[in-house]
Amino acid sequence: MATRIRPSNKRCAVIGGSGFLGRHLVERLVDRGYAVAVFDIRQTYELPGVNFYQGDLCDKHALLTALKDVSIVFHCASPAPASDDRALFQRVNIDGTRTVIQACHEAGVQKLVLTSSASVVFEGSDIKNAKEDLPYAKRPIDYYTETKIQQEKLVLEACSKEMDFFTIAIRPHGIFGPRDPQLVPILVDAARRGKMKFIIGDGSNLVDFTYVENVVHGHILAAERLKADSPLCAQAYHITNDEPVRFWDFMSQILVGLGYSAPRYHLPYMLVYGIALLLWLIAFIMRPLVQIKPTFTPMRVALAGTHHYYSCARAKQDMGYQPVVPLKEAIARTVESYPHLRKGA
Ligand SMILES: NC(=O)C1=CN([C@@H]2O[C@H](COP(=O)(O)OP(=O)(O)OC[C@H]3O[C@@H](n4cnc5c(N)ncnc54)[C@H](O)[C@@H]3O)[C@@H](O)[C@H]2O)C=CC1
Numbered sequence: 001m002a003t004r005i006r007p008s009n010k011r012c013a014v015i016g017g018s019g020f021l022g023r024h025l026v027e028r029l030v031d032r033g034y035a036v037a038v039f040d041i042r043q044t045y046e047l048p049g050v051n052f053y054q055g056d057l058c059d060k061h062a063l064l065t066a067l068k069d070v071s072i073v074f075h076c077a078s079p080a081p082a083s084d085d086r087a088l089f090q091r092v093n094i095d096g097t098r099t100v101i102q103a104c105h106e107a108g109v110q111k112l113v114l115t116s117s118a119s120v121v122f123e124g125s126d127i128k129n130a131k132e133d134l135p136y137a138k139r140p141i142d143y144y145t146e147t148k149i150q151q152e153k154l155v156l157e158a159c160s161k162e163m164d165f166f167t168i169a170i171r172p173h174g175i176f177g178p179r180d181p182q183l184v185p186i187l188v189d190a191a192r193r194g195k196m197k198f199i200i201g202d203g204s205n206l207v208d209f210t211y212v213e214n215v216v217h218g219h220i221l222a223a224e225r226l227k228a229d230s231p232l233c234a235q236a237y238h239i240t241n242d243e244p245v246r247f248w249d250f251m252s253q254i255l256v257g258l259g260y261s262a263p264r265y266h267l268p269y270m271l272v273y274g275i276a277l278l279l280w281l282i283a284f285i286m287r288p289l290v291q292i293k294p295t296f297t298p299m300r301v302a303l304a305g306t307h308h309y310y311s312c313a314r315a316k317q318d319m320g321y322q323p324v325v326p327l328k329e330a331i332a333r334t335v336e337s338y339p340h341l342r343k344g345a
């Protein structure tokens, strides 16, 4: 019988490696001595020790070129959550993830680590210290969440001891840090347009914001501890900073750190949510004529006015996870990294 030659376990691929999380992951993997292949629809940087493969993850042949001799695949590609292109989410997050799994099988990859999201259980109402056994959202709040649920199921169901193929899903929440294209830029844009004067609700809602290096640490631990008969197989894990913070305190610390005023006046949650829904409806109806992008979408209002924080006890127990950068330090590093977004810059 021909012996199947296994790729070196220090060779990995990062699908979505040109993105915010992906690039931080790639940098850390290189520091740890991994040879890394980045697969992405765009190339945003160059790094010694990293090979770039530009392509769409829905294209199996393109993927197979990048997965040659790779033993670990990190899948952290996704369309931007704010997009409302349902067909794109279906194609990339669902059909594309099937293609990734198939390509992993054909290339002899042993481990697939999916970046899922803690939002797969979020329906717009309070979530307090939830464990991973909370059921998936029955009424997902948007297409992004809907397809992240399907994606996570596909990856976890693909775990197979018989095929020597092990899978795991990491569920981060509210990732932030240097080079994040979403949280800080959107916040500053809203502040510059005078829209950050108001607190939605009473301001006491607790939320997880997770520093990108902690998310990276969770991914690498997952990959290194995932093996046959380990409790990690086919499981989902929350990865957070383990320091839930008041949503509006966190936003205020970022804003004040960058020289803007903190929001002060309170508005009732239901009023703002109703207005956001109405604006969304108007934007939807007007779409054939004009593209309107409201700052306060129903999703953002729900995230800004409810509790949503998650227990990471399972990751601590099964993979020895502990956040490596505490929240205070993480906020300071983040603020420092955006000199161009400071007030007056
Ligand atoms: N940013 C956040 O707060 C959170 C993000 N996540 C998940 O983390 C992952 C990474 O997110 P970010 O780094 O924030 O996003 P990002 O938008 O910075 O990175 C995503 C990358 O995927 C690539 N990509 C998109 N479609 C592709 C395709 N068809 N083929 C190949 N590459 C493609 C993009 O070019 C981009 O470089 C995503 O899966 C997201 O769902 C989960 C929880 C929270």
Ligand SMILES: CC(C)CCC[C@@H](C)[C@H]1CC[C@H]2C3=C(CC[C@]12C)[C@@]1(C)CCC(=O)C[C@@H]1CC3
Binding pocket: 081, 116, 117, 118, 119, 173, 174, 175, 182, 183, 186, 187, 190, 295, 296, 300, 301, 303, 304
């Ligand atoms: C205008 C303000 C009321 C809000 C500005 C900040 C928001 C842009 C961010 C606050 C919470 C963030 C968040 C995500 C994106 C950016 C925020 C809405 C995600 C939706 C990204 C993708 C996920 O998987 C879940 C995240 C939850 C928190």
